[in-house]
Amino acid sequence: MLLEKEDLIALNRTGENLKNVLRHIVTEFPHSAQTITGMSHWLEFNRSNCQRILNGLQKSKNGQQVLCLLPGIAGLQEFLLQVSKRKLEAQLILEASKAIEVFDGQIKKYARSHAELKRILGDNSVKSNQYNTSLSAMEKREQHYLASKQLIGSSVDTLFSCYVIKENDAHSEFLQEVAMISKRGIQRSKASPPFVQFYTHLHPEGFTAPENITKQSLIDTSKFHIGVIDEFSSKGFLQAYSSYSTSNSGIVFNDIEGNDCAPFDATFLFSNPDELANPLVHKSQCSSTSVSIKNPTKKLITLVYLEKKIDRCSTVNVGCYSSNQKVKEGKLRADDMWTERLPEFPELNVLHPDSPRARISNEFEIGEMTDFLFSYSNFNKNDFVCYLLEVDFPIWSSTYRVYFEHS
Numbered sequence: 001m002l003l004e005k006e007d008l009i010a011l012n013r014t015g016e017n018l019k020n021v022l023r024h025i026v027t028e029f030p031h032s033a034q035t036i037t038g039m040s041h042w043l044e045f046n047r048s049n050c051q052r053i054l055n056g057l058q059k060s061k062n063g064q065q066v067l068c069l070l071p072g073i074a075g076l077q078e079f080l081l082q083v084s085k086r087k088l089e090a091q092l093i094l095e096a097s098k099a100i101e102v103f104d105g106q107i108k109k110y111a112r113s114h115a116e117l118k119r120i121l122g123d124n125s126v127k128s129n130q131y132n133t134s135l136s137a138m139e140k141r142e143q144h145y146l147a148s149k150q151l152i153g154s155s156v157d158t159l160f161s162c163y164v165i166k167e168n169d170a171h172s173e174f175l176q177e178v179a180m181i182s183k184r185g186i187q188r189s190k191a192s193p194p195f196v197q198f199y200t201h202l203h204p205e206g207f208t209a210p211e212n213i214t215k216q217s218l219i220d221t222s223k224f225h226i227g228v229i230d231e232f233s234s235k236g237f238l239q240a241y242s243s244y245s246t247s248n249s250g251i252v253f254n255d256i257e258g259n260d261c262a263p264f265d266a267t268f269l270f271s272n273p274d275e276l277a278n279p280l281v282h283k284s285q286c287s288s289t290s291v292s293i294k295n296p297t298k299k300l301i302t303l304v305y306l307e308k309k310i311d312r313c314s315t316v317n318v319g320c321y322s323s324n325q326k327v328k329e330g331k332l333r334a335d336d337m338w339t340e341r342l343p344e345f346p347e348l349n350v351l352h353p354d355s356p357r358a359r360i361s362n363e364f365e366i367g368e369m370t371d372f373l374f375s376y377s378n379f380n381k382n383d384f385v386c387y388l389l390e391v392d393f394p395i396w397s398s399t400y401r402v403y404f405e406h407s
Contacts, residue, residue: 003110003120008064009343011110011121014103015063016338018070021096023057023335028088043082049075058407061317063338064121072114073104137344141393148296148396153192156297157185157263159394162370163289164377164384166307167278170222175276175287175310178219178377180369182232182267186295194242196250197268198294199226201275209241210251213269219377225271226251232267232369267369269376279313279406287314290401293394300394301361303370304402305353305384314404318389320344321399337401346400351386358386 003011026034033042036054040047049071056069070076077100084093111117135143149155160182168176186195201224211217211227219225228238242254253266276287289304306314321340351358359367374381387402394400 002123006343007110008121011067011106012063013338013341014099014106015060015066016335016341017063018096018099018103019057019060019063019066020335020338021092021099022053022070025083025088025092025096026053026057028092029086043079043086045079045082046075049079053079061315067103068118068121073100073107076100076103138392141395144396145296145298145393152296153189154195154295155187156183156295157187158299158301158364159183159291159293159297160301160364160366160369161289161291162303162305162366162373164305164373164379165276165287165289165310166379166383167280167310168221168273171273173278173281174274175278176221177270177272177276177289178373178379179270179272179289180229180267180373181270181291182229182265182369183295184265184364185263185298186266187263194252194254195240195266196252196294197266198250198292199270200249201226201270201272207244210238210268212238213376215372215375217376219271221271221273223271224273225269227269229267229269229372231372232265234264234266237264237266269373271377279310286403286405288401288403290399292399293396296396297394298392299364300389300391300400301364301366302389302400302402303358303366304387304389305370305381306387306404307384310404310406311385314406316348316387317403317405318346318348319401319403320346320395321401342395342398344395344398346389346391348402349388349390351388353381353384353386355386357388361388361390 026039029039030042032038034054036047036051039045039050039054043050052069052071052075056066060066060069071079080093080096080100083096107114107117111120145155160180162180164178166176168174181197188195207226211225213227213229215231217227228241230238237253240253242252244251279287289302291300291302293300319337320342321337322342349357358370359365370381389400389402391400
């Protein structure tokens with residue numbers, strides 16, 4: 001049996017839900033019971049199924065893999081029965097019971113057994129229909145972009161974001177994050193609202209206006225910085241700074257001189273010394289970077305440079321989510337967001353820092369901009385692993401998030 005794409009998405013979501021509820025249960029076990037042998041002894045439960053549960057939580061990269069790695073329904077139900085004998089929160093057991101019930105229903109819907117469902121998912125084929133004339137995912141996103149652009153009266157040709165994440169040399173309990181957000185070809189009608197750049201860091205003390213960042217600027221890694229990069233922004237853009245909006249943590253630009261609704265560019269630099277917990281020191285479960293699509297956008301290009309020693313203890317994940325939910329740093333993992341995840345599966349590529357794809361994308365000279373960022377930060381690009389995310393017509397009002405889950 002071959003599955004439709006929508007069926008695979010539904011099964012993937014079921015797997016993410018199961019991983020989420022089972023992980024929350026296992027987290028409540030004594031530390032000694034979070035290994036195969038320890039869990040089997042503490043629960044008086046089959047050792048092989050303990051291994052399969054931990055594999056599903058620790059080795060799966062998506063919901064479909066979770067379903068393949070976990071035990072069958074009988075094994076999961078017996079696991080929950082043994083868990084219920086321990087003094088754990090009743091709500092956790094109830095949520096897990098419901099998730100197992102949904103999984104059982106899907107096995108009966110798509111296969112005769114868990115083993116057959118695993119074979120079907122292993123084939124991972126989507127049923128094709130030569131008479132199917134529906135639009136592709138990209139064509140649907142393009143229509144969404146065109147309609148949204150007309151609706152709100154503003155758009156962005158290219159949104160380029162670059163994040164450099166490394167251990168903070170001065171404060172080892174944190175990671176140092178330096179980021180560039182560049183919006184090229186911004187178009188606004190006279191009726192559209194002012195241009196606002198959002199950020200999540202607390203308002204810096206004594207803030208009056210964004211800094212003017214040039215090639216001669218130097219970074220102080222002990223402080224939060226927010227500025228406009230003069231070289232990659234339209235002339236007069238910084239002078240259009242109007243105010244800081246405390247209600248939505250954004251800097252507002254209005255009445256850009258000489259713009260008169262013509263396209264313009266705006267490039268920002270952020271330095272965050274104290275937002276990300278260092279997983280090499282703390283028991284941080286997850287670090288993440290995200291790009292929220294606040295305006296209809298033709299092209300999204302994101303580069304994430306992660307220091308190699310952090311990358312070695314991390315598993316990368318990527319997803320598109322329906323809202324910019326507040327992420328509690330170090331706590332929220334990708335599967336916690338399964339209810340917000342859209343059926344949109346962006347591809348994440350691993351590149352050498354000097355790869356041509358890390359220099360030019362869609363005829364856009366991103367290499368020049370990343371060189372500026374590394375020069376400003378005084379970091380060595382060869383100390384990092386590079387991840388690339390490219391999306392044509394990213395979904396307006398969604399958030400594309402790259403997770404690094406730490407082991």
